[in-house]
Amino acid sequence: MYQVTAIGYFILSLLTCFIFTYELTSGMQMDLRNIPIVIGGLYMGLGPLLAIISIILSGFSGFDDEFSANMLFYGFSALLLWLVSPWFIKQKSPHRILYAVSLTIIMSFITLIYMEFSYPLDQKLDVWFAYLLIPGTGVAMISYIIEFISKNLLIREHLVKSKKLEVVEQMGAAISHEIRNPLTVAQGFVQLLQETSTNKETQNKYLSIIKAELESAERVIKDYLTFSKPALESIEKLIIQDELTHVLKILQPLANGNSVKISTEFTPKAMIQGDRQKFHQCFLNVLKNAIESMPNGGELVIETVTTRTDVIIRVRDNGIGMTKEQLDRLGEPYYSTKGSKGTGLGMMVVYSIVRAMKGKIEVQSEEGMGTVFQFSFHQFIPEKSFD
Missing domain, CATH: 1.10.287.130 (Signal transduction histidine kinase, dimerisation/phosphotransfer (DHp) domain)
Incomplete structure (x- = not known):
């Protein structure tokens, strides 16, 4: 797809150069076709294609001596660009810019020599200066932009790979x-x-x-x-009150052992669609962490609220809370040899399951002041039947 877009861009650039030409003398026109031919030929290996298109477009002006000269000149240029392109790509960025500009100036110089012998030119100095400077400057600017973008893409790719390796480690x-x-x-x-x-x-x-x-x-x-593998194995209707009550029954002994009081405020008949087993696993992890964050006792509050489109589940505790660093790394793996407890794997699972169920998580926490988790899921509204 990228190569097709590039080919389209260079062909369009070539057509634009032919449309906007400058007539020096009767029958002699100047254009900037060398810029797309050099850039496309060196960076993309499109020299033969662009040269053929250039020769065909020249034929619309007539099959005269100028057409023959164009065919000879751009035929040789196409072969040269095609042979040089693999070597050119292997060069360092500053060298590529220098070589592209040099080749453009050489091509412009050869064109000017041909014009000297074929057409009488007025204001020769201006013509030589303009035709050597403008194409060379254009190629320099475009080459620099290409190199700049390529360098930034490489840096970005390197950062993504480094981040992935860091997460894996x-x-x-x-x-x-x-x-x-x-x-x-x-x-x-x-x-x-x-x-x-x-x-x-x-x-x-x-x-x-x-x-x-x-x-x-x-x-x-x-x-x-x-x-x-967070993909949901089975999708079914989940009544939030029933599912959370089931999870709380499992965790009640742990809460009693930590002297944690559990309070609930459920919206009746609030429903979502999802995988029951993964929903249980998600909230077992969250509620277990909340209870363990209150080793000296406390209160755990679970409430649900429904909006027109969503079901919101809030889990609030008054435990030890989280530091800013821990809050920033929620959903990522972490491991420390300096005594920090846990690996973050449980919360990674929570985030993974919620994403798979197309939900959202918002967390507010302050060290020593407790934590509030807010989960939002799309509400499931059964279709009403009318008899």
Whole structure:
């Protein structure tokens, strides 16, 4: 698509040069066709195509000696540009500009020599000065613009690749850290079972710990798979009140253990469409984080509001809140060896699921003052049937 657009641009430029010509003498016209031919030939390898079009357009003025000269000159120029183009592209940016300008000046010089022998010219100095300066300056400006844009595109591409590599490295560190910890614990208790003789009760206790740690590692892997493949497996109608009540029942023991009071204010019959299992996973992560942010107790408030088009779910806690850095990195992986807890994988999953369900997330938080998550989903309104 890019190459087709470029070909169209150069052909249009060539036509424009033929339309806007300057007549020096009777039968002798000057134009700027060398500019698109040189730029297109060197940067895109379009020398033969543009030269053929130039020769054809020259034929509309008649098949005379000038046409024969044009055919010979631009035929040779096309061959030269086609051969030089691969070598030209490999050169450094300043050299490419210099070579393009030099070749344009040489082509203009040859044209002027032909004109000297073929047509009597008035004000020769002005003609030589203009025809050597204007095409060369035009090529210099266009070449500089091309090089400038190419350089910026390369820098942008490099930054995108660097950002992707950074995210992959951080995610790898985060996942390996979260998986290594439970596996290390499980491995330690397996060694205890192998090396020491323990009674049945102690064995069952150790096996329970091993099972819990392996389940923890499995959850991390499951979160990663959800993040990497967030596509919804099944779309169904979800009654928000029922789904959030189900999630809260699962988390109630954790809330009791942290002395967290849960308050709810649900809009009846508010519905959205989405994947039930992923919706549960999303809010399990959010509500679990909210409860764990209040280790000394507090209040967790979940409320829903409906607008004409959306269902809004707000989750508010009065926990430890987040720093500005943590707030900025929500939805990204993070891992620190300086004691910061967590990997960010859980919130990455939350953001991934909400995006897959075409929802939005807004977060407000202040360190020591709690956090408010606001989720917006398109409201599902059942069609009314009239009997």
